[in-house]
Amino acid sequence: MSNLDGIRKFDLNIEEVLEDWEVYHALREIIANALDEQILTKTKDIEIIKKDNITKIRDFGRGLKYEHLTQNENQEKLTNSELVIGKFGVGLKDALATLNRYGIDILIKTKYGDITLEKTEKHGFDDIITLHAVITTTSEPNFVGTEFSLVGCNDEEVSKAKNLFLIFSGEKILDKTKYGQILEKKSKTSNIYINGVKVAEESNFLFSYNITSMTAAMRKSLNRERTNVGRSAYTERIKSILLASDNHDVAKYLVDDLGKYAIGTQHDELKYNEISTHACKILNSNDKVVFVTPEEQSTEKHLLDSAKGDGLDIVIIPDVIKERIQGVDDIQGNAIRDVSQYNHEYVKSFEYKFILETALTDSEKNVFEYKDKIMNLVGGKPDIVKDIKISETMRVGSTICGVAGQWSSAEQVIIIRRDQLSSLSTFAGVLLHEIAHAKSGRPDVDQGFELTLSTFLGNVSVKALD
Numbered sequence: 001m002s003n004l005d006g007i008r009k010f011d012l013n014i015e016e017v018l019e020d021w022e023v024y025h026a027l028r029e030i031i032a033n034a035l036d037e038q039i040l041t042k043t044k045d046i047e048i049i050k051k052d053n054i055t056k057i058r059d060f061g062r063g064l065k066y067e068h069l070t071q072n073e074n075q076e077k078l079t080n081s082e083l084v085i086g087k088f089g090v091g092l093k094d095a096l097a098t099l100n101r102y103g104i105d106i107l108i109k110t111k112y113g114d115i116t117l118e119k120t121e122k123h124g125f126d127d128i129i130t131l132h133a134v135i136t137t138t139s140e141p142n143f144v145g146t147e148f149s150l151v152g153c154n155d156e157e158v159s160k161a162k163n164l165f166l167i168f169s170g171e172k173i174l175d176k177t178k179y180g181q182i183l184e185k186k187s188k189t190s191n192i193y194i195n196g197v198k199v200a201e202e203s204n205f206l207f208s209y210n211i212t213s214m215t216a217a218m219r220k221s222l223n224r225e226r227t228n229v230g231r232s233a234y235t236e237r238i239k240s241i242l243l244a245s246d247n248h249d250v251a252k253y254l255v256d257d258l259g260k261y262a263i264g265t266q267h268d269e270l271k272y273n274e275i276s277t278h279a280c281k282i283l284n285s286n287d288k289v290v291f292v293t294p295e296e297q298s299t300e301k302h303l304l305d306s307a308k309g310d311g312l313d314i315v316i317i318p319d320v321i322k323e324r325i326q327g328v329d330d331i332q333g334n335a336i337r338d339v340s341q342y343n344h345e346y347v348k349s350f351e352y353k354f355i356l357e358t359a360l361t362d363s364e365k366n367v368f369e370y371k372d373k374i375m376n377l378v379g380g381k382p383d384i385v386k387d388i389k390i391s392e393t394m395r396v397g398s399t400i401c402g403v404a405g406q407w408s409s410a411e412q413v414i415i416i417r418r419d420q421l422s423s424l425s426t427f428a429g430v431l432l433h434e435i436a437h438a439k440s441g442r443p444d445v446d447q448g449f450e451l452t453l454s455t456f457l458g459n460v461s462v463k464a465l466d
Contacts, residue, residue, distance in 0.1 A: 007134060007135070007136055008066075008134075008135045008136075009118070009120060009132040009133070009134055009135070010066055010069060010132055010133040010134075010135060011122060011123060011130055011131075011132050012069060012093050012096065012097070012130070012131050012132060012133055013130070014093055014094070014097045014130070014131055018094055018097075018098060021094065021098045022098075022102075022157070023098070023099065023102050023104065023153060023157040023161075024157045024158075024160035024161040024164075025095075025098060025161075026094070026095035026096075026098040026099045026102075026104075027057070027095070027150075027153065027157060027158060027161035028095075028161045028164050028165075028197070029091040029092055029094060029095035030057050030092070030095055030148050031046070031048070031057060031161060031162070031165060032091065032165075032197060033059075033091070033092055034046040034057055034058070034059035034146070035059075035165070035167065035196070037059040037061035037062065037145070037146070038059050038060070038061065040061070041060075041061040041062060043059065043060040043061050043145070044060050046058060046059045046060075048158065048162065050155070050158070053151060053152075054149050054150065054151055055149075055150045055151075055153040055158055056147055056148065056149050056150075057147070057148045057150070058145055058146065058147040058148070059145045059146055060144050060145040061145050061146065062145075063110035063111050063112055063143070063144075063145060063146055064108060064110045064112070064115075064146040065110070065112050066112070066113065066115065066133065066135050068092070069092070069093060069133055096117060096131070096133070097131055099117075099150065100117050100119075100131055102152075103152060104150050104151065104152045104153060105150070105151040105152060106148065106149070106150055106151075107148075107149040108146065108147070108148055108149075109138070109139065109140065109143060109146070109147045109149065110138065110143060110145070110146045110147075111138055111140065111141055111142065111143045111144075112138060113135045113136060113137060113138045114135070114136050114137070114138055114139050115133050115134065115135050115136075116133075116134045116136075117131060117132070117133060117134065118131075118132050118134045119131055119132070120132050163198075164197060164198045165196055165197060165198070166183070166191075166193045166196040166197075166198070166210050167196060169186065169191065169198075169208075170186055171183040171184060171185060171186050171191065171208050172184040173210075174207070174247060174249055174250050175245045175247035175249075175250050177240075177241050177244035177245055178213065178244060179211065179212070179213045179237055179240045179241045179244055180209055180210050180211040180212045180213060180237065180238075180241045181209065181210040181212065181241070182207050182209060182241060182242070182245060182247070182250055183207055183208035183209060183210060184207065184208075185205075185207060185208040186208075188203070189201050189202070189203060190202040190203075190205035190206075190207060190208045190209075191208040191209075192208070192209055192211070192229070192234060192238075193208070193209065193210040193211065194210075194211050194212075194214065194218065194229075194234075195210070195211070195212055196210060199229040199234075200229050200230075200231070200234070202231070202268070204267055204268045205267055205268055205269060206253060206254065206257055206267035206268075206269050206270070207250075207253070207269070209234075209238050209241060211234060211237050211238070211241070213237070214237070215233075215236060215237055217232075217233050217236075218233050218234055218237065220233075221233035238269070239272055239274070239275060242254075242269060242275045242278065242279075243274065243275065243278050245282075246282055246331055247282070248282060248283070248286045248287075250279075250282075251278075251279040251280075251282035251283045251286070252283060252287075254269065254270065254275065254276065254279035255276075255279050255280060255283050255315055255317070257269075257270050258270055258276055258279075258315075258316065258317050258318065258321065259315075259316040259317075261317075261318040261321075262294055262316075262318065273320060273321065273324060276317075276321050276324075277321060277324045277325055277328070280315075280317065280321065280325050280330075280336060281325075281328070281329075281330040281331045281336065282330070282331055283315070284330040284334065284336045284337060285330040285331045285332040285334060287313060288310075288311055288312045288313065289312060289313045289314075289315045289337065290304070290307045290312045290313075290314060290315065290337045290338065290339065290341075290342045291315050291317045291321075291322065291325060291336065291337065291338045291339075292304065292314050292315065292316060292317070292338070292339055293316070293317060293318065293319050293322050293339075294316060294318075295319075296339050297314075297316070300339050300443070302443050303339065303342065303343060303346065303443065304339075306346060307342055307346075312337075312342070322338060325338060326338060326340070346395075349395050350394060350395050350403075350406065351393050351394075351395070352389075352391040352393060352394070352415060353391055353392040353393045354389055354390065354391050354392075355390045355391065355392055355418055357390070360390070360418075360421070363421075364390075364418070364421040367421045367422075367423070367424050367427050368390065368421055368427070370424060370427070370428070371388055371427075371431060374427075374428045374431055374432065375431070375435060377432075377456075377459060377460045377463055378432060378435065378455075378456040378459050378460065379459065381435075382435060382438050382439050384412055384438055384439070385412060385413070385414055385435065385438050386411075386412040386413060387412075387413045387414075388413070388414045388415075388416065388431070389413055389414070389415050389416070390415075390416055390417075390418050390421070391415050391416070391417060391418065392417075392418050393417075394406060394415070394417045403417070404416070404417050404420050404430045405417065405420065405430040405431070405433060405434045406434065407434045407435075407437040407438050409438075409441070412438075414431070414434045414435065414438065416430055416431065416434070417430075432453075432456050432460075433453070435456070436449055436452040436453045436456055437449060439452050440452040
C-alpha cells in the first residue's frame with residue numbers, strides 16, 4: 001500500500017478476471033455482503049435506492065475496512081455458513097474489478113474512510129498497471145454501516161441482481177426444515193437458492209427451494225461464479241428437505257400432483273417414490289381421505305360411494321405408491337387408509353341390534369313372511385345363505401342414506417334393516433338385492449353382480465307375466 005499526501009492506494013492483486021461476469025453479477029456480490037452484514041449484526045434492513053443516476057446499496061452494520069480487501073476467505077462467514085449468503089472473500093474484489101471493467105464509477109463510504117478505484121502502477125513495478133483501491137479520510141466520521149454509490153448502473157442490471165435473492169423474489173415460504181425451506185413459486189419456473197442466493201432454475205419442479213444446509217457435493221459445485229450449479233449437486237438435499245417436512249399444505253400440493261402420474265405430467269419431485277409416500281403419510285394424518293388407484297375408481301365404486309358418504313375425500317395415487325403405503329402408518333401412527341383399510345373400517349362400522357321375529361309388529365310379520373315366496377321367484381334361497389335376520393340398526397356414521405341391507409359372507413347371513421319391512425315392495429327389493437350379492441359373491445357396480453341381478457329381474461318378470 002502506497003501513501004501519498006494522506007491518500008493510500010491499495011493493490012487489489014486481482015489475478016483472474018471473470019470475463020463472463022456482467023454488471024448484475026457484481027451487484028449481486030455487493031448486495032450479498034450487505035445482507036450478510038445485516039444478518040451478522042442484527043441491524044435494520046439494507047437499502048437499495050436510486051437517485052440522480054446514482055445507485056446506492058447500504059447496510060447499517062459495522063462498516064467496511066480496507067483490511068477486508070486482503071481476505072481470500074472470510075472466517076466469520078465460514079463460521080456462520082448456515083446463516084449468511086457469502087462464502088467467498090474474493091467476491092467483493094471480483095465485483096469491483098467487474099464494475100471497473102464496465103466503466104461504473106464507485107464510491108465506498110464508511111466511518112473508516114472513503115474508497116474509490118484507480119488503475120495505476122504496481123508498487124515496485126512501474127511497467128505493470130493494476131487495479132487499486134484508493135483510500136482517503138472518511139467524509140463522514142459518524143457514518144453508520146457501509147454505502148456503495150455506483151454511477152452508470154441501469155435499472156435493468158439492478159433488477160436482475162435483486163432477482164437473484166430470495167428476499168426480493170416475493171416467493172412465499174411454505175415450510176422450514178433443518179435442511180432448508182420449501183417455497184411457493186411465483187411463476188412456471190422454480191428457483192433453487194442456497195442461503196438466499198439463486199444458483200439454478202428448474203422448469204418442472206413443483207416448488208422453489210432455499211437450501212440452508214449444504215452437502216459436500218454442493219460446496220464443491222458452488223464455484224466463485226455461483227452459477228450453473230447442476231441438479232445432481234442439490235437433488236439429495238431437496239429430497240431431505242421434503243422428507244423432513246410435515247407441513248399439510250406441502251403434502252396436499254404433492255399428493256394432488258400424484259393424480260397426474262397416469263398421464264405423465266407430474267412434477268419431478270413426484271418421481272421420487274419416497275417423497276410421494278411421505279406426502280401420503282402427512283395427508284392421511286391431517287385429512288379424512290382414502291387413497292385409490294385409477295383402476296379402483298371403477299372396480300370399487302360402491303365402496304367409494306360409501307367413503308364419500310362418510311365425508312372422505314378420494315385421492316388418486318399410482319399403483320407403485322399404493323404398494324408402498326399398504327400396511328404403513330402415517331406420521332401420527334395411524335394406518336394409512338387405502339381401499340383395503342377403508343373396507344376394514346367399513347365392515348367394522350356395522351352395529352347390529354337384532355330383532356326376533358316374534359318381536360315384530362303384526363304388519364312387519366306379514367311382510368317378512370313373504371321372504372320364501374320372494375326367493376322362490378329367483379330359484380329359492382341359495383344354499384350359501386344360512387339365515388335372514390332383521391336388525392334395528394345397520395351402519396352408523398354415514399352422511400348418506402343408511403345401508404338398508406347387508407350380505408355378511410363371513411356369517412353367511414343376510415341382514416335387513418327393520419324399517420324396510422314398512423312395505424312388501426321395499427322389503428322384496430332389498431332382499432333380492434342381497435341375494436344377488438350372496439349368489440354372485442361380488443360387490444355393487446360389479447359386472448358379476450349386475451348379471452345376477454339382471455337374471456333375477458328376468459325370472460321375476462316371467463313369473464309375473466305368467
